[in-house]
Amino acid sequence: MSYDDVEIEDMQWNQELQAYTYPCPCGDLFQITKEDLRLGEEIARCPSCSLYITVIYNLDDFIASDSNSNVQPSKQQPVAVA
Numbered sequence: 001m002s003y004d005d006v007e008i009e010d011m012q013w014n015q016e017l018q019a020y021t022y023p024c025p026c027g028d029l030f031q032i033t034k035e036d037l038r039l040g041e042e043i044a045r046c047p048s049c050s051l052y053i054t055v056i057y058n059l060d061d062f063i064a065s066d067s068n069s070n071v072q073p074s075k076q077q078p079v080a081v082a
Contacts, residue, residue: 002043002052003051004054005054006044006054007055007056008037010022011032014029014031017031019033020037024046024051028047028049029046030044038059038063042055042057
């Protein structure tokens with residue numbers, strides 16, 4: 001289960017990491033890249049602990065923002081979660 005649900009607008013863009021970040025209770029940062037978001041990923045993980053958050057965002061905002069993206073939403077494959 002996700003630690004929390006966080007709107008993309010509440011996350012900060014980190015130029016050094018090239019990722020959106022959000023503070024983790026352990027003191028590190030949850031991270032998710034623009035490429036992850038373009039691929040439909042919605043889980044931002046903390047590199048220092050086992051916590052993760054669900055990122056709430058509009059996929060179309062990230063597909064449209066990169067005209068060079070080769071990812072098409074209709075070609076995404078479902079991911080089985082155990």
